[in-house]
Amino acid sequence: MKRRQAIALGERPLGQSYKSRSPLPLNPHITSLPPYNAGMNVAVARAISGRDDIARLASNENPDGCSPKVVAALASSLFEPWRYADPACAELRAALGEKLVVDPGLIVVGNGSEEMIAAISRAVLAAGTSVVTTVPSFGLHEIEPLAVGATVVKIPMTPEMGFDLPALEKAISSQPRIVFVSSPWNPVGPGLDHAALRRLVSAVRPGTLFVLDEAYFEFSDPGAPDGVEVLRASGIDYVVLRTFSKAYGLAGLRVGYAVCSGIELATVVAAAKTPFNVNAAAQIAAIAALADASWMKASANGVRAERERVAAALAGLGFRVAPSQTNFIFFDCKGDSASPAAELLRQGIIVKAWRERGYETYLRVTIGSPADNDRLIAELAKLVRR
Numbered sequence: 001m002k003r004r005q006a007i008a009l010g011e012r013p014l015g016q017s018y019k020s021r022s023p024l025p026l027n028p029h030i031t032s033l034p035p036y037n038a039g040m041n042v043a044v045a046r047a048i049s050g051r052d053d054i055a056r057l058a059s060n061e062n063p064d065g066c067s068p069k070v071v072a073a074l075a076s077s078l079f080e081p082w083r084y085a086d087p088a089c090a091e092l093r094a095a096l097g098e099k100l101v102v103d104p105g106l107i108v109v110g111n112g113s114e115e116m117i118a119a120i121s122r123a124v125l126a127a128g129t130s131v132v133t134t135v136p137s138f139g140l141h142e143i144e145p146l147a148v149g150a151t152v153v154k155i156p157m158t159p160e161m162g163f164d165l166p167a168l169e170k171a172i173s174s175q176p177r178i179v180f181v182s183s184p185w186n187p188v189g190p191g192l193d194h195a196a197l198r199r200l201v202s203a204v205r206p207g208t209l210f211v212l213d214e215a216y217f218e219f220s221d222p223g224a225p226d227g228v229e230v231l232r233a234s235g236i237d238y239v240v241l242r243t244f245s246k247a248y249g250l251a252g253l254r255v256g257y258a259v260c261s262g263i264e265l266a267t268v269v270a271a272a273k274t275p276f277n278v279n280a281a282a283q284i285a286a287i288a289a290l291a292d293a294s295w296m297k298a299s300a301n302g303v304r305a306e307r308e309r310v311a312a313a314l315a316g317l318g319f320r321v322a323p324s325q326t327n328f329i330f331f332d333c334k335g336d337s338a339s340p341a342a343e344l345l346r347q348g349i350i351v352k353a354w355r356e357r358g359y360e361t362y363l364r365v366t367i368g369s370p371a372d373n374d375r376l377i378a379e380l381a382k383l384v385r386r
């Protein structure tokens, strides 16, 4: 019964592809997709744990919420729900262009950066083309290319839980149509430093699009490379992806964007999205969030400090913890991580047990409020002592 309900909601048990019994021929690229490992719904977590105070540490949301200026803008007369939003997001693109010192014509705004991953895949890939990414990976870097019939080569992390630069260089120089690299890296955590980013960029040959997904850019330590700046001077075809979902705290509104290397690429990526993809509330909120940089910076600083505290505590409990430049921590539980994840859930803490083959012993935990982080550390300590 539970399984049938899950399928009715468009979800599938992890690790299984959808088996159709319909006489209607369905798109085999879609029916064979691996499922996306989304964070658990809070109502389900409440039902399982019997607790109201759920610590949501699975989806890398911002524990501080969002800038109060966002809430004020949404409550103002700027927000007219009865009007269609600007399909070009002109005001937001102008604000982003000014902040990033980029021609707004090179920026495409999406319903979350996830929509841009889909649009880039539709715009650039076709059946039979290939994509390179890392493993463990952000699910959509694999799912969206597979959805359009491409094949995906995944380069594993090193034993030290870092980027395998020689293997990535080799795979990139084999001229895949797209390279998707997230830096800082979801789910592992480290970021490419200047030299490493330059090495990967140098491996890109004509005919390959280099997509640098910087969803967690704002959580990087000072001095980390800024992909928009570095790639501007590179001469390669590229897209830098950023989002308002993480450091700006707008995950529920769905706004992300692509900074493209050229007008033609930006035009084709924009053509591959739906016309009214970013709703009016999201556009108003993103403009207000961008204008309140001091709120975002203070929040990101707080998250960074908590990240170091939680990482040290987990290492102190004996876990092998990956270096992180993000708002989450990835660590090895040395046994199937589904079991500690289930125990944490019984205590009202949602975390993400990694399910990609070869990485099932890893847990990814989002940095939450200090109180939620304390709860996580205390419950993990109990599990370790058992």
Ligand SMILES: Cc1ncc(COP(=O)(O)O)c(C=O)c1O
Binding pocket: 059, 060, 111, 112, 113, 114, 115, 138, 182, 186, 213, 215, 242, 243, 244, 245, 251, 254, 255, 256
């Ligand atoms: C690396 C990476 N890219 C893109 C996204 C998509 O974010 P959004 O669609 O909320 O902008 C995420 C979300 O978790 C992510 O981790």
